[in-house]
Amino acid sequence: MRRPSKDSSLKLSAEGQRLAGLAQAIVQAASRVEERSLEHHLDSSLQRLLRSGHQDTIDNALNNLFKDDLPAYDVLMEGVEAVSESSFLLEQEDGTEKRYDALLVAAPILAWTRFSIASGPVPADLLSTLSAHFAAHLLSEGTRMAMAPMLFSIDQLPRSHSETYAMTHKLAQAAYKHAAVKLQLKAPETAPFLADTRYLLVAVVVPHGAPIFRWQEPEHQASFQAVRANCLEQWQTQATPNVSRLMPGCGVELLLPEAYYVACREADKLIRPISIRAAVHYLTNTLGVEPNELRAVVAGFGEEESEAQVDEYRVAFTMRQSTDVVYGIVWPLYGQEDEEGTPIEGLVALGELGTQPTPYEEIVACLNEAGVMHIKRHNERFVAEYCDDCGAPLFADPTGELVHPEMPEDAPVGSEHFH
Structure with missing residues (x-):
């Protein structure tokens, strides 16, 4: 389950009511036949709205269902x-109409550095090399693909479902036609974080019903997990040197390329512990201290109108003998996570509820692993506030006051980073 946007009070239009009604009907469907028929109608309505850019209609339906019917919201x-x-x-080939399926795939890259993490256009030679490795090590036989000539930061990715829809179709047409991709993007500036994610976007086109990835091919179905792991290993081995050329001065880790939204969410989660390690490394080297001389202050934050919900934890760093916050990182919560550590539904069926750490326990484990043993937790929930001048998040100091992190005046001059 994903959380909706903040503005959720608008009355539903007729199209919005149709979306909500179809989602509720799917939840109540008593057979797969009914469910698939309803899904077909829902998909048709969504395609029409996304094609015409009516994102607000979809958002309003989602917001209303989030308040009143969570199962239908998820659908x-x-x-x-x-x-x-x-x-x-649907393409005409040799006088007959042939159908192809297309999927937008994201190839996430976790990156960390003391300098800056690059994004932006990918040179043609590197794009060709990365495309060749992507096809050779990840995709099934008979696929067509097109990689966007851009290394995306999270701020440069499509910002709405309508924009994602447009990107999918643009890349899919290029993949089918074996054409070069031309993007007319005014890429926004990217904040200089110590640890952040970057993405390569790829459209993959296959004959209708054919497998997309190598591990989905019929001969690999009995051992798809091992094949998938091997594909990832090959992709990492072959593509990492080329990605490193795009991102000088950075440590990088390539994650498994998957369908766009799943890949982005997985990368969002996996960058969090790296952010803590990068922050501790930065502070110990910049301030000339050992990790055990630092103190971490962990507090939960949420929106003002949602008194109980914690949307993120903010981790402030001070010296052990001081209350001055010198640095901070944000640990956002996603999907089914909350401050109590609600796990994904699949673990309920597997009986593994008791083995899942809460987000706070994960944060403590990451801090301890990085050498920070002195940790204070504020049990109260704070309203998420930001600096009026620069927009950076404010962090709770040991006394519970929300402050802007400031490095000591005698620290080496450099970019301030907050994640």
Whole structure:
């Protein structure tokens, strides 16, 4: 389950009511036949709205369902993500109409540095090399693909389902036609974090019903996990040197390329512990101290109108004998996570509820692993506030006051980073 946008009070239009009604009907469907029929109608409505850019209609339906019917909200969110990251093409070949399936795939890259993490256009030679490795090590036989000539930061990715839909279709057409991709993007500035994610975006086109990834091929179904792990290893081995050329001065880790939304969420989660390690490394080297001379202050934050919900933890760093916050990182919560550590539904069925650490326990484990043993937790929930001048998040100091992190005046001059 994903959380909706903040503005959720608008009355539903007729199209919005149709979306909500179809999602609720899918939840109540008593058979797969009924469910698939309803999903077909829902997909058709979503395609029409996304194609015409009516994102607000979809958002209003999601917001209303989030308040009143969470199962239907999950169905509609899953539907809009699926429709915006996938498509089908009907092409005339040898006098007959042939259908192709297309999927927008994200190849996430975790990166960390003391300098800056690059983003932006990918040179043609590197794009060709990365595309060749992507196809050779990850994709099934008979696929067509097109990689966007851009290394995306999270701020440069499509910002709505409508924009994702447009990107999917643009790349899918280029993949089918074996054409070069031309993007007319005014890429926004990217904040200089110590640890952050970057993405390569790829559209993959296959004949209708054919496998997309190598581990989905029929001969690998009995051992798909081992094949998938091997594909990832090959992709990492072959592509990492080329990605490193794009991102000088950075440590990088390539994650498994997957469908757009799943890959982005997985990268969002996996960058969090790296952010803590990068922050501790930065502070110990910049201030000339050992990790055990630092103190971490952990506090939960949320929106003012949601008194109980924690949307993120903010981790402030001080020296052990001082209350001055010198640095801070944000640990956002995603999906089913909350301050109590609600796990994904699959673990309920597996009986593994008791083995899942809470987000706070994960943060403590990461801090301890990085050498920070002195940790204070504020049990109260703070309203998420930001600096009026620069927009950076404010962090709770040991006394519970929200402050802007400031490095000591005698620290080496450099860019301030907050993640």
